[in-house]
Amino acid sequence: MAINYDRVVTQSLAKQIAEQIRSAILQGDLQVDERLPTEAELAARFNVSRPTIREALKRLAAQHLIRSRRGPTGGTFVTRPSTEEMSDALTGTATLMVSLGEFDLDSISEARREMEQLCLTLAVQRRTEGQLAELNAALSQQQQPISDEEFCAADIRFHRALVDATANPVLQFNMYTVIEALQPLTNMLANRFRDREVIIGHHQALYNAIAAQQIDPARQSLDQLIDYLTSQYSKALAWKQQQG
Amino acid sequence: MAINYDRVVTQSLAKQIAEQIRSAILQGDLQVDERLPTEAELAARFNVSRPTIREALKRLAAQHLIRSRRGPTGGTFVTRPSTEEMSDALTGTATLMVSLGEFDLDSISEARREMEQLCLTLAVQRRTEGQLAELNAALSQQQQPISDEEFCAADIRFHRALVDATANPVLQFNMYTVIEALQPLTNMLANRFRDREVIIGHHQALYNAIAAQQIDPARQSLDQLIDYLTSQYSKALAWKQQQG
DNA sequence: TTTACCTATTTGTCAAACAAATAGAAAATA
DNA sequence: TATTTTCTATTTGTTTGACAAATAGGTAAA
Numbered sequence: 001m002a003i004n005y006d007r008v009v010t011q012s013l014a015k016q017i018a019e020q021i022r023s024a025i026l027q028g029d030l031q032v033d034e035r036l037p038t039e040a041e042l043a044a045r046f047n048v049s050r051p052t053i054r055e056a057l058k059r060l061a062a063q064h065l066i067r068s069r070r071g072p073t074g075g076t077f078v079t080r081p082s083t084e085e086m087s088d089a090l091t092g093t094a095t096l097m098v099s100l101g102e103f104d105l106d107s108i109s110e111a112r113r114e115m116e117q118l119c120l121t122l123a124v125q126r127r128t129e130g131q132l133a134e135l136n137a138a139l140s141q142q143q144q145p146i147s148d149e150e151f152c153a154a155d156i157r158f159h160r161a162l163v164d165a166t167a168n169p170v171l172q173f174n175m176y177t178v179i180e181a182l183q184p185l186t187n188m189l190a191n192r193f194r195d196r197e198v199i200i201g202h203h204q205a206l207y208n209a210i211a212a213q214q215i216d217p218a219r220q221s222l223d224q225l226i227d228y229l230t231s232q233y234s235k236a237l238a239w240k241q242q243q244g
Numbered sequence: 245m246a247i248n249y250d251r252v253v254t255q256s257l258a259k260q261i262a263e264q265i266r267s268a269i270l271q272g273d274l275q276v277d278e279r280l281p282t283e284a285e286l287a288a289r290f291n292v293s294r295p296t297i298r299e300a301l302k303r304l305a306a307q308h309l310i311r312s313r314r315g316p317t318g319g320t321f322v323t324r325p326s327t328e329e330m331s332d333a334l335t336g337t338a339t340l341m342v343s344l345g346e347f348d349l350d351s352i353s354e355a356r357r358e359m360e361q362l363c364l365t366l367a368v369q370r371r372t373e374g375q376l377a378e379l380n381a382a383l384s385q386q387q388q389p390i391s392d393e394e395f396c397a398a399d400i401r402f403h404r405a406l407v408d409a410t411a412n413p414v415l416q417f418n419m420y421t422v423i424e425a426l427q428p429l430t431n432m433l434a435n436r437f438r439d440r441e442v443i444i445g446h447h448q449a450l451y452n453a454i455a456a457q458q459i460d461p462a463r464q465s466l467d468q469l470i471d472y473l474t475s476q477y478s479k480a481l482a483w484k485q486q487q488g
Numbered sequence: 489t490t491t492a493c494c495t496a497t498t499t500g501t502c503a504a505a506c507a508a509a510t511a512g513a514a515a516a517t518a
Numbered sequence: 519t520a521t522t523t524t525c526t527a528t529t530t531g532t533t534t535g536a537c538a539a540a541t542a543g544g545t546a547a548a
Contacts, residue, residue, distance in 0.1 A: 012303065012530090012531065012532090013531080013532075014531085014532090016412075018306070024370070026336070026339065026340055026343070027344065029425065032344065038497085038498060039498080039499070040303055040498085042389070047535085048531090048532075049532060049533090049534070050531045051298075051532075051533075051534095052531085052532060052533080053502085054295075055298060055299060055302045056302075056500090056530095058258065058299045058300075058302045058303050059302050059303065059305065059306035060306070060308075061303065061334075061392050062262070062302075062303035062304070062306040063306055063307075065340075068498090068499060068500090069499075069540090069541090070497090070499045070500070070540045071496065071497070071499080071539095071541035071542060072495095072497040072542050072543075073498090073541075073542055073543090074497080074498050074499065074540080074541075074542090075497095075498065075499080076498095078529055080342070080344060081337060081340060081341055081346070083341075083346060086337050089337075090334060090337075091450060092270070093307070093325060093330050093333075094330075094417075095270065096269075096270055096309075096325060097325055097327075097330065097336060098323070099270070099272065099274065101412070102324075102325070102327060103413055103414050103417075104413075107413050107414045107415075109411045110415075111412055111413075111414035111415045111418070111512085112414075114362050114415075115359070115362070115415075115418070118358050118544095122358075132300075149517085150523065151489065154528095156386065160487055163506060164507055168351045168355055169346070169347055169348075169351050169353075170347050170351045170352050170355035170356075170422065170425075171351075171354075171355050171358075171359075173338075173421075174348075174355070174359075174418045176424070177418065178419075179415065179442075179464050180417070188460060188534065194363055215516085218545070229332070234496085256499090256500065256501090257499085257500080257501075258501090282527085282529060282530085283529080283530070284516080292501075292502085292503045293501060294502090294503090294504070295501075295502075295503090296500085296501060298530090298531085299501095301498095308547055312529090312530060312531090313509090313510090313529085313530075314508070314509045314510065314528090314530045315508095315509055315510035315528070315529060315530080316509095316510065316511050316512070316526095316527065316528040316529065316532070317510075317511055317512090317528085318509080318510075318511090318527090318528080318529050318530065319528095319529065319530080320529095320530085347539085354509060
């Protein structure tokens with residue numbers, strides 16, 4: 001435990017304290033799973049009240065940097081950030097930015113096309129039997145008479161499995177954002193029967209090419225899929241604007 | 245203002261309330277820049293105390309979803325998430341994950357190589373004179389006798405300018421992560437004179453190719469740069485492990 | 489030996505108050 | 519009248535002190 005308990009000026013105490021603990025974690029002064037002092041002790045050391053300390057800790061908890069437990073062996077502990085949690089948080093903000101129009105459809109489509117092509121190239125080379133099975137499972141489920149929500153969930157599973165086959169956690173981390181950022185739009189399409197058929201067709205072609213480890217057919221299928229999705233998204237958005 | 249003020253069980257009140265307000269924002273029930281009720285009123289409506297409400301609000305503030313101001317016209321407002329803030333937050337978590345070893349060097353290098361090549365291809369086609377000037381400014385600064393910190397900052401500016409030239413905010417958003425995730429490692433190299441010369445050389449070649457809009461030379465230069473960086477990183481890491 | 493209970497510790501929540509910032513109204517001044 | 523100053527109401531920021539709830543470990547009873 002090595003924190004500097006001094007404070008500077010011109011910001012709320014809680015925020016300052018959160019920043020200090022945060023940077024102590026980021027700089028490795030606080031190890032993962034290390035226990036912080038009790039809230040009372042932190043309050044004493046920082047010379048603030050316990051509610052103020054708690055506000056600071058809640059900020060960090062919201063960033064998944066710490067977790068708390070009650071009881072004698074409880075307290076506040078530094079958390080090892082899991083890829084999923086971070087990914088979820090990232091996805092949440094990305095979704096918000098999409099719904100607020102920070103990202104336009106063209107940018108999203110382009111980014112997805114290029115990045116997913118990139119992942120696909122690696123996936124074709126590296127895919128394991130297990131990942132192939134996951135792709136197939138997602139595909140099979142999409143062919144069942146399922147609800148819109150389930151269809152979309154299966155869609156996301158298919159593309160995540162594709163990304164997982166790159167065996168590169170950094171690419172995964174980034175791609176999850178782009179894939180899920182488009183989910184609200186995919187939802188709009190899922191309830192149309194013809195769209196489902198087309199999507200499934202492209203997924204099937206994609207799966208076959210990945211299974212056979214044929215790069216060019218795979219890239220072609222993905223291009224067609226994204227062409228199709230993009231055009232449908234445009235139509236759906238135009239329709240929605242006309243309505244709203 | 246349309247929030248459901250009911251609560252469910254089995255989690256801290258502050259967390260539940262934060263979740264509710266959060267989803268109200270994400271679902272658009274609370275518009276951007278809309279003012280939330282005062283803390284006292286929220287406390288009354290949720291039937292909890294003000295400190296509890298405040299802990300909930302601090303969680304949301306940590307996610308840049310709300311901001312607060314004091315005074316008669318003050319209060320709590322829904323924030324439009326800025327690309328920079330989100331990018332910074334993302335970068336922060338990515339940096340943490342790198343420093344905790346969640347991402348290995350190979351994955352980072354590969355992701356950066358592939359994604360930056362992708363950006364480069366677009367950048368060569370789309371770069372404006374202004375972006376060219378920014379690239380040149382960063383490059384010129386690296387040639388000056390500056391401190392290690394300034395050299396690294398200029399390095400990041402160079403690569404960010406490259407990414408900006410794609411004119412695609414989604415790619416920018418994702419690439420910033422990958423670029424800055426490597427900053428700690430770049431820091432380790434910056435103080436060696438020979439490394440600086442090599443990096444500057446590659447940057448110069450990269451700049452020339454982008455300026456001339458020649459894709460293949462550009463891609464080649466970037467490949468060489470990343471080859472070099474990767475090999476140096478490996479050495480630096482091995483040396484560090486030997487020491488520690 | 490096992491079970492039940494008790495106790496200490498720590499986070500979670502509440503209550504009431506004061507401090508600080510600040511916009512707008514009111515009053516004093518030119 | 520126009521301008522500056524002062525006052526006041528409102529809202530977040532912070533403090534104090536207390537009690538509730540969870541829980542691990544020790545203690546006493548069966």
